[in-house]
Amino acid sequence: MGEGMTAPLDRRAVVAALLEGRDRLLVVSGLGSPSYDVMAAGDHDGNYYLWAAMGSAAMVGFGLACAQRARPVLVITGDGEALMGLGALATIGAKRPTNLTIVVLDNGVYGETGMQKSHSSYGLRLERVAAACGFARAERIDDMAGVAALRGRLERGEGLAFAAIDIRADAPPRVLPPRDGVHIKNRFRAALGFSPI
């Protein structure tokens, strides 16, 4: 959560707004609450939910964006998950895929483990890290107008983008996505026209 913020946003409302009316968007969600948020917005064949491998969400999205250059790819994760894979921002910033957006739902705490403070609460600004790593657009969003503007850009693939969105540190009821990684992999690939081996 940003310093001086007065009204951090509701995470479910943010994710629902980002995914509303999605068209060609492919989505990768980081483990924990972001996966529940994406599921709560509606299960979709174009979603890949991570349940483990903390720190990996951005790189899964990057690999997908490199293989599907004509499709916009959105990674939705949390500040703790992003912090565990901070080097990924450097790796992605070096290649600058134009069809990748990384959204960090930033509440400054580890929601899954008891709301312990993350580095965001001690002043780290993830969007500044992303900017330093070469992201063409790196911003912090603290209102729904900003979320709506980001939603408008998501499908257009206008360049590598990063957004940290200030959300409230709360834990809405869990909405669990499928946990069978092979099932969601095959479902995702089938939606892109690929068969199982």
Next chain:
Amino acid sequence: MNAVDVGPGNAPAWQEQVYAVLKRHAVRHIVYVPDAGHAAAIRLAEADPQMNAVALTTEEEGISFLAGAWLGGERGALLMQSSGVGNCINTLALQSCARFPLLMVVTMRGDWAEFNPWQNPMGRATRPALELMGVMTWRADAPQDVEPLLHGAASMAFNGDGASALLLGQRLIGEKQWVKE
């Protein structure tokens, strides 16, 4: 890093064979943390307009990258040094749970004739660590074994949605000269 001159024309043949085998298996993404033993493959990948070569900050990034690339329908391979295997352990759960093709080519340190003892603990643990996490492993110590073993590892990764690693022994790579004589 092993300091070996592997500029164009100077790389041992097996190093270029690594790249040729990856190409034959329709690999489109080569993701790597550099090592001298991979210098030829990295140089060839970076020069190949059909190949997406991605330098990583740490090896586990490569596992998640290749998971994403396979979701998007394309094959890749991860090149790294044995010390990086230790960095990969938790992320290997992604391969176990999602079962995507994961092909790793690992140059050994802490192996034969290692000068730096700080390399030895991870070098000794490399193969058991991979096997603990369910990765199939093979090891090449002679140049003529690299091509067939890599072909086999790639076949089992790509035909079986499996995790395969080929370890390239330090005797194959060559003894690192630390002090000029």
